[in-house]
Amino acid sequence: MASFEWAEVAPTQWVAADGPPKPFVDGAFTFIGGEKKERTGEMIDVTSPIIDAATGKRAVIGTLAQMTSDEAMRAAEAASKAWDDGQGAWPRATAADRVAALEAALAAMTEKRAEIVDVLLWEICKTSADAAKEFDRTMDYAKASIAALKELDASISQWQTVSGVAGKTRRGPVGRILFLAPFNYPLNEMYAMLIPALLCGNVVTMKLPTIGGQCHLLTVDAFATCLPPGVVNFVSGSGRKCCPPIMKSGLVDMLGFIGGSKACDALIGDHPRPHRLKVFSQLEGKNMGIVLKDADLDVAADQCCAGSTSYNGQRCTAIKLVYVHKSVAGAFLDKFKAKVAAKKVGLPWAEGVALTPLPETSKPGYLKELVADAVAKGAAVANAAEGGGGCSSGSLITPPIVYPVTKDMRLFHEEQFGPVLPVAVFEDLAEVDGALRKSWNGQQAAIFTNDPAGEAATCVDMLATVVGRINVNVQCSRGPDSFPFAGRRSSAMGTMSIAEALRGFSIETVLAYPAKSAPTKAVVDAAEATSAFLAPLV
DSSP: OOOOOOEEOOOOOBOOTTSOOOOOBOOOEEEETTEEEEOOSOEEEEEEEEEOTTTSSEEEEEEEEOOOHHHHHHHHHHHHHHHGGGTSTTTTSOHHHHHHHHHHHHHHHHTTHHHHHHHHHHHHOOOHHHHHHHHHHHHHHHHHHHHHHHHHHHHHOSOEEETTEEEEEEEEEOOEEEEEOOSSSTTHHHHHHHHHHHHTTOEEEEEOOSSSOHHHHTTHHHHHHHSOTTSEEEEOSOHHHHHHHHHHHTOOSEEEEESOHHHHHHHHHHOSOGGGOEEEEEOOOOEEEEEOTTSOHHHHHHHHHHHHHGGGGOSTTSEEEEEEEGGGHHHHHHHHHHHHHTSEESOTTSTTEEEOOOSOTTHHHHHHHHHHHHHHTTOEETTTTTSOTTEEETTEEOOOEEESOOTTSHHHHSOOOSSOEEEEEESSHHHHHHHHHHOOOOSEEEEEOOOTTSSHHHHHHHHTTTOSEEEESSOOOOOSTTSOBOOOTTSEESOBSHHHHHHHTEEEEEEEEETTOHHHHHHHHHHHHHOTTTOOOO
16 A cells, blocks of 8 residues: 655744734624624634744734624624514615615725735735735625616616506515635625625624634724614624524524535524525535646646645635546646646745645645545655655645546545645546536536537536536636626535625515506505615615
């Protein structure tokens, strides 16, 4: 039985003398019912995967409240009070008033841009450019959501008469939403749900991620100042302790969840009336990059490298399995190794760095297990010698290219969500088809081919009922945000995009009357003149 020994080298992720100053966000407070209150209960230190030169340990960059289940329930109850069975100030506000309030909140958050970007850099080790991009993309997404709401409102605000019935369709809130989002895009992925939900009049309980939660603590003042009490409430601490009681209480009308399917299933199962629970979820992905025999191997190697290593592969949209035709496997592997070797490993603020320390303390051990399993079953680390693949320094890992990965290996099926790069080989597309049929993944795939008369159409038809997006000669990706981001199987429920999210977090309500009844029309006209719900946004 073969084995592979990880090369452990002396830690290099020390706080550099020329690096940015270490932040500290004091999370010793709760934000419930619109009030920020000091808290003296259980806390944890929030640490960075960057080692503090003064202590030799992970740098402490803040604290986070570990709320009890009773505290979590108070947050859900505050949201329920703000909802007030649909009669609260926020759900009954005009769309224009909600837009104005959120624009003010976004403006207040923008004043804290530098602090939020700094926290993203330290807590989850995004590069300086990627941390700034996450904040800016989030604000752009919010502004685009407001613009899309105005377009949607205009498109459905006209009366229409069909079969003697006059009707107007408006979109109203679902109700009380519990949101959970992961560490990898803690601001962007939460706000991709939160902003459209708030625009549509919903009230929210946000479960902050234990890793990546510090950026949210910096937004409390904006919410407290600009939104009515209880419209947004924070819960922090153990999700297993805090979230089941909220779901079991029934004080949740919708679950917005980005993370793992097992946790999502458990929360849905906790709800006392699951038939009334609306669910929006973005879950795991084991996205495949399929390199056909006629591919431009330079393009394929470049895009598979970018797709599997961007933010250390810690993206649901990352390419997590490269499946290459046997006839070009050797040539592809040589080019792929060169591309991976060119990726600079180091601290997130260093110029040109692409791979940074991993924030999850348990992740390096898990990745090593996957590689060990593959090597024991016949694979090898193809870049161990020339590229340093499989070297680690604490949580900083030089990506190993594992080749050839086969179906009996865990790395073929499990989502590694980190910088381990499996490459498998096929001789016939039937093998790829067989793997797709058995896969739980339904998010995306990428096809690499350069022959118009080749197998592109076959691949597209094979994938069209399996995944939500098919990419040709480019890595898997969520953007542009105007494109639908959907999935099948265990990868998603609902579509994330600027326009679709507004529909996903709202429900249609139709106002109708007999078109030929003049007295009724007069009543409806009078209601329309003063109703907040019927008031046009523009």
